Amino acid sequence: MGKSKRNSPKPGGNRAQRLAERRAALQEAEQTVARPFQGLASECDLVALREFVPSATAELKLAEGVAAERTVVLATVLPGAVSALVRAGDSPTGYVGVQVQAPSSDPAADIAASILWTQSADPGDSLAVAHAAPGGPTLADVLVTDAPLELTVHQDFDWWVPEGVQPDPQIAATIEQAKQAIMPSDRLDLGKDSIGAAWWVDAGDKAHLRWVRPESEDDLMLALARLHAAGGLNLGEGSRFAGSFRTHGLLVPVFDLDPDRHVSEWASPAAEFGDRLAEALAVETPLTPEQRRSRDGLRSRQVTLR
Template identity: 35%
Template sequence: MSKKNRRNADRPAKKKRVIIPFVERPFEDLAPEAELVAMREILPLATLEATVSAEHGGEALTLTTILPGMASAIRREDGVLLVAVQTVMSSGDASLDIATSILKGLELKPGSSLEISEQPEPGPRLQDVIASFGEFTMYQQPDFWMTPEEAAKPDNQQALADSREQLVPTRAIAGVPGAYWCRMSHEFVRYVRPESRDAVLDALARMRTAGTASFDESRFIGAFRAQGLLIPVWQLQAGSEADELEKPMAKFAEAFDAAIASTEPLTADEKRARAGIVSRQVTLR
């Protein structure tokens, strides 16, 4: 045997990578599915309170959109456990990824953080780990990363303000769950719908054909798929603010709900409108 072959024989075999099956709708059957999808895909700063099942210790924790340095989890100095929904690593099953961060994060000591860069092994998912969910909250700056005492320090206040400047301004539309205003090159509304994609597509097709697929002089520009749900998008009039949309969007939401609930077959024109919407769909992960 040559020296090269002997060296190769002495090397330990690489651990075989386990293939995690892709899950199209990873948060299905969880009550805050739409909020989790929004946190994973479009919201810069939000939290969702949760409690781990008794089997895993029954601890209360806070799910967050992101954490400093894209950490997977942080145990604050006051003992509060923060677990990120947006992570560097993605296995194809977001529910598994987050559950893995939770279970590893439960072992953290105060003041320490967790970084996961490798794909997790098959194991419990959020549906197996979380016993209940609590309040969902959006923020304009990430002061929840720290204890109130830490966040009050001048240096930290400046750091938090700097972090805010790097994020897309985003606000929830009051009274319309799942609807989020944001300001980028223009102002937009992105509307996370919890119903099946087919039902939402049919509704959009009905409304486009009827000329009712907009509100407050907005323009429906398409929809994208994210974690198994559909997120329609409207471009707003320049300078539009979130609080100006409450009444027009509330009225629009009623019509949208009715269109989604309809079981009437699509007409030929509606089918053509649906095909046009589908052709412009984009998938996020």
């Protein structure tokens, strides 16, 4: 006789195991820092570098009191997606990556731990995974909080290898492979008084503008709804509002753009949109029925990135 179906293993594994995995996932979500880069002038750019900018670097300004034995350069991603490395040379330089192999629930603490590691590591060493100590220094403790990032945007990964050094064949092949996959990107220069970080990317058949904003998600969504209802949620001719995504406690509006127009041609339309958005953010009256419909529609097209 065959085995009773009652005693047959259920698909998907043991129920107790599934419940334990579910509890672990909920606990991890509870421990995740909702807005890890809050309080830093570079918050919006840090979020952009962490989530979607392919290749960029910036020399960091370390806080007073940090034992700054070496220059530290923040990078989108390092070879092998390691957390940090120290480049050998006459003046060894520390490099810290924000797109890493195994991020923790607090990426800002990971970066702080990586920065401190670069100050004592031997030239040529690399740190695969940063281990931030509970209650240890935060990124706000390690960096000058009011200093914006002075970014250098790259269209390749040649900076992985010091100038004048011939990379070994494996590294050269990795750089070439990464170069083939990279999408041209740039940060729009909207003036010193601009808010947030507006990043343009050429995706081939279309271009996009992803504008990381520092306002609370709710306030920004209400302002976007007001603009949508008034027909002003765009960057003018050749643009279309595509949606938004939530990440690291911030809301990022995304626009589809005409790919035949150069990135610099979008600076003026983006600045004008920024002015309209500021006016909408200043409105305190409740939403009208039409604006509420716009808000609900915008929320239905919203994506959350973990």
